[in-house]
Amino acid sequence: MSILITGGAGFIGSHLVEELIKRDEEIVVLDDLSSGKIENIPESDKVIFIEGSITDRKLLRELFSFYNFSSVFHLAAVPSVVKSVENPVETHHVNCDGTIYLLEEIKSTDAVFVFASSAAVYGDYLKNPKKEDMPVNPLTPYAVDKYASERYTLNSYTLYGTKSVALRFFNVYGERQDPSSPYSGVISIFIDRIKRFMKGEKTEIIIYGDGKQTRDFIYVKDVVKAMLLVYKNEKAYGNVFNVGTGSSASLLELLEILKDITGKIPPVKFAPERKGDIKHSCADISKIEEIGFRPDYSLKEGLKKLLKYE
Ligand code: NAD
Ligand code: UD2
16 A cells, blocks of 8 residues: 655655655655755655646546555645736636645545644734644635635545645745745745855855744654554544644744754845734644654754754
């Protein structure tokens, strides 16, 4: 039996592939390479790569009739909030229809389904830390599609008995995160600027707002740990879980840690706060802790590993 990973050529998906190879699993990656890269997938005779889209129902039908999947990790998505605001129809097709198409194939199988949702579903709900039973306020097409997909995921458990779980990832960082867009994860951008600065390039770090905004930054290896914990855990099925560290840091604190590790950082410039920016975000992780999750990396430990300063 094999494991299907949609979006396995992407940042988070490729780390999951890496870890499952170590566990000697047979893996099928389905990815259309729209934001992922083939080089992200480790070379291994354990991995079969299929270039294609989760919106191609004929392809999905063929895959599910050819392979007997024991589990499906669904990470494929258009991850850009900005793109979802600009093209809500196109991104909805991938970010929501794609999830239903997969669930339809899984319905007649015994496969486990793990869905990559996002803390974006909480929107600007002010209370922190965020708990799974708090009201959601999805403010963008991306967040609406993540929330709708979560509901389809959880309903598949109650309506059809699918062993499904939805995970709300907070701010993930780590190796292979693409820093090339202004809307890339802030850690990938800051580290890219630090590396350029160290090579002698003229560059700067831009902080939008006062830098006191906080985020729950989680290292990608801990996100993989959470995914691998829930997929074989009966207690997880039919549930949604936050995946964060349970503590948050401001951008100013983040820069302090980076300076501490690397010794120097480029000049910092302050720019006006971004429209729609959320001030504070921190996960309450007690629900996933109850089924055995503990993050292995504090922000400093994760950054040290990422920067190879261990
Ligand atoms: P990523 O862009 O690196 O990975 C997404 C992958 O999906 C890419 O490889 C892309 O090519 C693929 N893809 C896109 N559309 C596809 C389609 N129609 N068919 C097949 N493959 C397709 O992004 P990531 O950061 O690794 O995100 C992985 C998942 O986690 C996404 O669902 C994202 O929404 C979610 N998420 C990420 C974060 C974060 O901080 N990075 C936070 C919350 C949720
Ligand atoms: C995350 C998601 C986004 C959406 C949103 C919902 C990522 C990369 N983004 O956005 O897709 O789900 O949550 O809440 O996971 N910043 C700077 N300088 C920079 C870049 C960013 O100051 O060069 C600031 C930015 O304005 C924000 C903070 O850093 O205040 C974090 O930015 P981010 O894009 O990494 O993540 P976030 O939480 O805004």
